[in-house]
Amino acid sequence: MTQCWRHTEAQAEKQGRGYRAQKPVRELERRMRKRVLAFKKLQKMSGRKKKTTARMLSMSLSTLSSWERGWKDDCLGIKPLGRPPERPVQDQRNGIIDMIRMLWPEVSANMLMAMFPGVAKREIVLLR
Amino acid sequence: MILETVSGRKEVPDACRELGINETAFRALRDRVLQSAVEDLEPKMPGRPKKTVSGEQEEIERLKAEVWDLKSHLEAANIREELRLILPGVLISPGESTLEKKRRRRREKREKQRLKMMKQRPDTSGSQGGTPA
Numbered sequence: 264m265t266q267c268w269r270h271t272e273a274q275a276e277k278q279g280r281g282y283r284a285q286k287p288v289r290e291l292e293r294r295m296r297k298r299v300l301a302f303k304k305l306q307k308m309s310g311r312k313k314k315t316t317a318r319m320l321s322m323s324l325s326t327l328s329s330w331e332r333g334w335k336d337d338c339l340g341i342k343p344l345g346r347p348p349e350r351p352v353q354d355q356r357n358g359i360i361d362m363i364r365m366l367w368p369e370v371s372a373n374m375l376m377a378m379f380p381g382v383a384k385r386e387i388v389l390l391r
Numbered sequence: 392m393i394l395e396t397v398s399g400r401k402e403v404p405d406a407c408r409e410l411g412i413n414e415t416a417f418r419a420l421r422d423r424v425l426q427s428a429v430e431d432l433e434p435k436m437p438g439r440p441k442k443t444v445s446g447e448q449e450e451i452e453r454l455k456a457e458v459w460d461l462k463s464h465l466e467a468a469n470i471r472e473e474l475r476l477i478l479p480g481v482l483i484s485p486g487e488s489t490l491e492k493k494r495r496r497r498r499e500k501r502e503k504q505r506l507k508m509m510k511q512r513p514d515t516s517g518s519q520g521g522t523p524a
Binding site for chain 1: 459463464466467470471473474476477478481482483484
């Protein structure tokens with residue numbers, strides 16, 4: 264799982280922005296929650312209380328309960344976090360790409376941000 | 392044969408002859424049978440008699456429980472380690488209050504931002520260092 268996490272993080276870094284970028288991370292988080300719930304179920308079968316299991320895992324009882332509720336509701340369905348990213352219009356994107364081509368390699372992200380104030384920094388970094 | 396002698400349908404010497412034993416042995420046998428029949432009708436504790444567990448068996452059970460407990464704790468430690476990596480926000484240190492948790496999270500956020508800034512700084516200075524052509 265640790266190696267998987269490192270790989271997913273690197274993958275997400277490459278993916279860009281928005282839901283597509285965060286999907287692998289959210290999926291891995293869901294797998295982790297599922298693993299915790301499976302452990303909790305096993306402990307329950309052997310007679311351990313939910314509170315004891317939560318203490319064993321160093322997490323709060325309310326978090327464990329909310330994950331359980333989430334599993335009952337929609338099997339811990341993946342929900343994207345944050346607001347949807349603001350994408351620049353095509354002309355703006357082309358303008359940035361032209362500028363990068365023209366000034367390469369001496370063009371920094373800060374410089375481009377000053378030139379195109381309405382565009383998100385991450386978008387510029389990815390285009391670079 | 393014994394029941395037949397009790398009910399009077401057969402004489403004791405006849406029964407002894409048929410069984411090939413003497414009369415004393417026959418009477419002893421008959422007494423034993425009747426005694427056990429009477430004992431069986433005595434009131435007893437309901438249910439199956441308690442299973443007697445030997446000391447060895449008890450030790451095996453105790454060790455089994457201990458192994459299960461240790462395995463559970465090992466698994467919990469593995470999960471904790473993974474949680475620290477994947478979902479660090481859910482972990483709490485024992486005895487940590489909500490306020491302390493909030494403070495810790497704020498501290499971690501600040502630290503993360505500081506690292507991010509440090510990571511970005513050489514990149515920015517490197518690309519701005521040269522004069523544009």
